[in-house]
Amino acid sequence: MALPKANRLKSRKDFQAVFREGIRRNSSHFTLRALRPTCSTKPFCDAVINTQPLADSGKLTNTRIGISISTKVSKRAVVRNRIKRKITAILHNLLPKLSPGWRLVVVVKPTAAESKCVSQQFLQELEQLLAQAEVFNGHS
Template sequence: MALPKQHRLRHSREFSAVYRHGSKAVSEHLVVRVLAQNTAASPGLNEVKADPPKFGISISQKVSKRAVIRNRLKRQVRAAIRQLLPSIRCGLQIVVIVRPDSVECEYGEFLRELEQLLSKLEVIDGHS
């Protein structure tokens, strides 16, 4: 099941802005980049805007040459995002990058790592 349209990054320029100017946190299987919406460079993530948070998921062919595997990983990350969505602050653009050693990773691991990274970047309030 896909994320609702208002929660998706859809254009390459949005992804590029997050890559260029966003804050970054890294774990064993995921990299998360966060940028406050409508800003060229994020001076701080304390700014809260009315726009809902927007997400993009990036999985390169380095993870797996097989689209079936990449799509399964993308579904697992999307499910983790959906579960954490109510606790995520508004006004942010977030890109989740799946790292190449993630092929054997399960949903529970993605959820735990994503929650840790988002807490580290001060995107969610504590732990849900």
């Protein structure tokens, strides 16, 4: 189950912006890098930032997500792709709960491949990281 195209973080420039300016939250298997939505009109933005983040065009933007998994996690592409598919499926199910406008990068740590961990543990860790970064609607 792939993420919709509107929710994918694709360009190198976007990844670099998230790594350069975003906040970082860690767990045993993942590091979450999250970049808050930006607003073009500063006074208006302060009143609205917690409820409805705005893009430069003045309308809501989708939360875009990227997954970074290096060969340090596993030399075998099959293993890396399997982990990536699990994470993508979990994030696809969490999309309705996420606040709009965020740019997120999930960095997979080598411990994810070493442990024979099930998707349930991945789900709990990702939910915990998203809650810590206050990406959920209502910060639940």
